[in-house]
Amino acid sequence: MAIIIDTNICNGVEACSSNGLCIEICALNALENVDGRPVVDEEKCPECGLCIMNCPNEAISKPQ
Ligand code: SF4
């Protein structure tokens, strides 16, 4: 499992008021900028929650 990024809320790194902080803040490099959008590598992400807490738009969540 891995975190979920709601693409209806996150409009990509350029539109992000934190300039894609989620990508910068992930210590495990589980988030990558793919064509301007954050994409999670499911194998690398243990759902630590750091990006969830730091997304200004609350676009990231854990699977229910
Ligand atoms: S921090 Fe949130 S709004 Fe900004 S790029 Fe990441 S998921 Fe999108």
Ligand code: SF4
């Ligand atoms: S939950 Fe943690 S490990 Fe997973 S993408 Fe976010 S910051 Fe990286």
